[in-house]
Amino acid sequence: MSPFDGADPPATIASTSAAAARPDTAHPGSPDPALPAEGPLLRVEDLRVSYSTEDGVVQAVDGISYELHRGRTLGIVGESGSGKTVAALSVLGLTRTEGATVSGRVAFAGRGDLLALADSELRAIRGDEIAMVFQDPLSSLHPMYRVGAQIVEAIRAHRDIAKVPARARAIELLDLVGIPEPATRVDSYPHELSGGQRQRAMIAMALSCDPQLLIADEPTTALDVTVQAQILELLSRLQRERGMALVLVTHDLGVVAEMADEIAVMYAGRIVEHAAAERVLSVPEHPYTWGLLRSIPTLDGPREELLTPIPGSPPSPLAPPPGCRFHPRCPYSEPEHARTDPALAPVPGWPDHEVACLLDSGTRRRLWKELA
Amino acid sequence: MTRYVIRRVLWGVLLLVLVSALTFVLFRVLPTADPARLRAGHSANPKVIAEIRANLGLNKPLLTQFWLYMKGLFLHGDLGYSYYSNAPVKGLIFDRLPATLSLTIGSAIIWMAIGLPIGIVSALRRRSRTDRSAMGAALLFISAPEYWLGLIVLYLFAADIGQIKVFPGSGSYAGLTTDPWKWLSSLILPWLVLAAGFAAVYARLMRGSLIETMGEDYIRTARAKGLPERRVVMHHGVRAAITPILTIFALDVGVLLGGAVLIETVFDIPGIGRLNYDAITHADFPIIQGTVLLAALFIIVANILVDIAYAYLDPRVRYS
Numbered sequence: 001m002s003p004f005d006g007a008d009p010p011a012t013i014a015s016t017s018a019a020a021a022r023p024d025t026a027h028p029g030s031p032d033p034a035l036p037a038e039g040p041l042l043r044v045e046d047l048r049v050s051y052s053t054e055d056g057v058v059q060a061v062d063g064i065s066y067e068l069h070r071g072r073t074l075g076i077v078g079e080s081g082s083g084k085t086v087a088a089l090s091v092l093g094l095t096r097t098e099g100a101t102v103s104g105r106v107a108f109a110g111r112g113d114l115l116a117l118a119d120s121e122l123r124a125i126r127g128d129e130i131a132m133v134f135q136d137p138l139s140s141l142h143p144m145y146r147v148g149a150q151i152v153e154a155i156r157a158h159r160d161i162a163k164v165p166a167r168a169r170a171i172e173l174l175d176l177v178g179i180p181e182p183a184t185r186v187d188s189y190p191h192e193l194s195g196g197q198r199q200r201a202m203i204a205m206a207l208s209c210d211p212q213l214l215i216a217d218e219p220t221t222a223l224d225v226t227v228q229a230q231i232l233e234l235l236s237r238l239q240r241e242r243g244m245a246l247v248l249v250t251h252d253l254g255v256v257a258e259m260a261d262e263i264a265v266m267y268a269g270r271i272v273e274h275a276a277a278e279r280v281l282s283v284p285e286h287p288y289t290w291g292l293l294r295s296i297p298t299l300d301g302p303r304e305e306l307l308t309p310i311p312g313s314p315p316s317p318l319a320p321p322p323g324c325r326f327h328p329r330c331p332y333s334e335p336e337h338a339r340t341d342p343a344l345a346p347v348p349g350w351p352d353h354e355v356a357c358l359l360d361s362g363t364r365r366r367l368w369k370e371l372a
Numbered sequence: 373m374t375r376y377v378i379r380r381v382l383w384g385v386l387l388l389v390l391v392s393a394l395t396f397v398l399f400r401v402l403p404t405a406d407p408a409r410l411r412a413g414h415s416a417n418p419k420v421i422a423e424i425r426a427n428l429g430l431n432k433p434l435l436t437q438f439w440l441y442m443k444g445l446f447l448h449g450d451l452g453y454s455y456y457s458n459a460p461v462k463g464l465i466f467d468r469l470p471a472t473l474s475l476t477i478g479s480a481i482i483w484m485a486i487g488l489p490i491g492i493v494s495a496l497r498r499r500s501r502t503d504r505s506a507m508g509a510a511l512l513f514i515s516a517p518e519y520w521l522g523l524i525v526l527y528l529f530a531a532d533i534g535q536i537k538v539f540p541g542s543g544s545y546a547g548l549t550t551d552p553w554k555w556l557s558s559l560i561l562p563w564l565v566l567a568a569g570f571a572a573v574y575a576r577l578m579r580g581s582l583i584e585t586m587g588e589d590y591i592r593t594a595r596a597k598g599l600p601e602r603r604v605v606m607h608h609g610v611r612a613a614i615t616p617i618l619t620i621f622a623l624d625v626g627v628l629l630g631g632a633v634l635i636e637t638v639f640d641i642p643g644i645g646r647l648n649y650d651a652i653t654h655a656d657f658p659i660i661q662g663t664v665l666l667a668a669l670f671i672i673v674a675n676i677l678v679d680i681a682y683a684y685l686d687p688r689v690r691y692s
Contacts (some may be wrong), residue, residue, distance in 0.1 A: 047557075119601070127598035134596075139589040143688055144615075154597040189687045205597070346564055346659055 013347030062269035075256030078266035137198035376691035472643035488572035491578025523639035626674025630667025
């Protein structure tokens with residue numbers, strides 16, 4: 001029996017009894033951002049991330065907020081450069097080491113504001129309570145170490161256990177993620193595995209300390225289509241079995257449609273639409289979301305039907321357009337949209353469906369009906 | 373792997389044969405290269421020259437000479453005799469080799485010990501004051517000719533001509549087995565001077581390589597695992613960044629073992645470089661030929677070692 005079998009994540013949360021006893025004091029600027037045990041696992045508030053470059057300040061993430069409960073999946077969707085990856089990395093403080101300026105608040109159950117933690121405290125959480133899976137497993141695994149050694153390293157970074165039991169645990173994990181002959185594969189180098197196996201190994205490594213939250217950044221993008229489906233299936237199985245929360249960052253609405261409970265659509269560093277997955281997929285409110293949905297091919301549509309791409313390209317993060325950031329690409333934009341910056345606000349009658357659009361709700365519904 | 377190594381060694385031998393042939397041809401073609409005339413000295417008369425010519429076998433057909441030369445070289449390791457001292461070249465080289473080995477190995481240890489840490493710190497504190505001053509200093513040492521630097525340190529620190537008499541001066545080298553203390557103290561200045569330029573180069577190489585490596589995805593993964601930054605840098609960053617540097621290192625050491633002519637001359641160290649320098653001033657071709665071959669041998673061996681080492685350092689590299 002592995003020494004990990006007894007370690008269950010909620011123990012950490014239960015230890016913060018002070019936070020659990022207090023009612024949820026969740027509003028921006030609350031003095032103690034610790035989250036109670038029955039509240040959300042993760043609450044991101046007004047997260048902003050910027051980089052100084054030679055050409056000026058790049059505002060990669062411009063004030064995003066969301067909540068995530070245990071066992072739930074949030075899909076963050078957007079084009080390349082929308083800031084979705086940076087937003088995900090920043091939760092773990094991984095943009096801090098890359099020289100970014102990060103502000104806002106990231107409350108994680110029992111841990112207070114992650115952004116306010118010292119590097120060493122944050123390090124103790126990374127890979128232990130919050131783990132990450134990256135896009136390209138070939139470049140994300142160290143090419144010069146065997147996968148087993150890399151998993152053992154992840155385990156031993158947080159658990160005081162000897163190499164031999166850690167290796168046994170690594171083999172168990174490789175078995176768990178469905179790598180055949182794990183006892184042999186544990187000694188393979190990343191380049192000796194197939195793309196899918198590499199991503200499985202990466203997931204095994206992420207799971208090595210039983211995280212409460214898994215952040216998967218484009219986990220299937222670098223993989224073949226058939227392998228993509230397997231990896232997604234693996235992720236949802238593991239999530240079910242372990243009650244993990246999952247943040248799934250992807251450009252692929254098809255992926256989030258299968259996996260996510262909630263979807264946040266990001267555009268130019270902001271969340272432009274946020275709601276339960278079935279709402280975003282069936283009654284989307286933002287023209288950008290319409291564009292994303294209409295650019296997905298469907299199997300049951302007529303063969304001669306053309307996909308509708310979103311015209312133009314995402315704005316430069318160095319100089320985002322004034323007003324609504326989507327207005328230069330929005331077919332329904334009006335002159336005043338270039339001046340007014342829409343805030344993320346609930347759709348009338350749907351308090352959990354938020355959208356940042358200057359069109360009024362009636363117009364939006366009519367337009368979507370025409371399109372769909 | 374074994375087959376690869378065998379193939380590389382065979383190619384290496386072939387290359388050596390070619391270099392030997394080339395030196396042979398060069399010395400027969402050079403206008404000043406009549407060994408008999410060189411040996412006969414000032415009072416040369418045709419009879420003496422003819423005698424010497426016969427003695428050295430130079431009256432035989434060129435191809436026969438070549439065959440004898442190659443046979444002597446590859447079957448008996450016979451490099452011929454010095455025109456100047458008549459001593460066997462092989463013996464001269466073996467006498468000089470320890471000094472060159474001492475100089476090269478000591479200096480290599482110093483430059484790696486200084487250059488790599490500076491490069492690592494510079495890479496991690498990129499564009500900081502530390503980085504800028506380190507790289508500025510590196511540029512200075514790369515630009516400073518080593519003979520000039522050698523003369524400066526002798527002027528400053530040598531026991532004989534120095535302003536502050538700390539280290540033994542030029543020409544004080546003693547063998548390690550003869551007098552270990554003198555060996556050490558006499559080599560400190562040449563080690564440092566030779567290491568200065570190389571340390572500067574290696575600091576820059578390490579900096580560049582590590583900066584590139586620290587931007588890799590697997591470094592982000594290492595951080596995401598929650599590893600201490602020190603382990604991220606050393607175990608993940610430096611481990612990958614150092615591989616290409618070690619290959620350059622082996623080649624540099626190979627080249628230096630062929631003789632650090634300038635340093636050995638400035639500090640009057642009786643090494644291969646010094647032997648070579650003296651041979652050139654005396655037009656002592658057999659010695660030059662011998663040292664050229666030795667240098668070629670070291671470089672070829674270093675190359676083979678680099679390629680073999682690479683397969684161990686980087687598991688992605690496999691030879692078939």
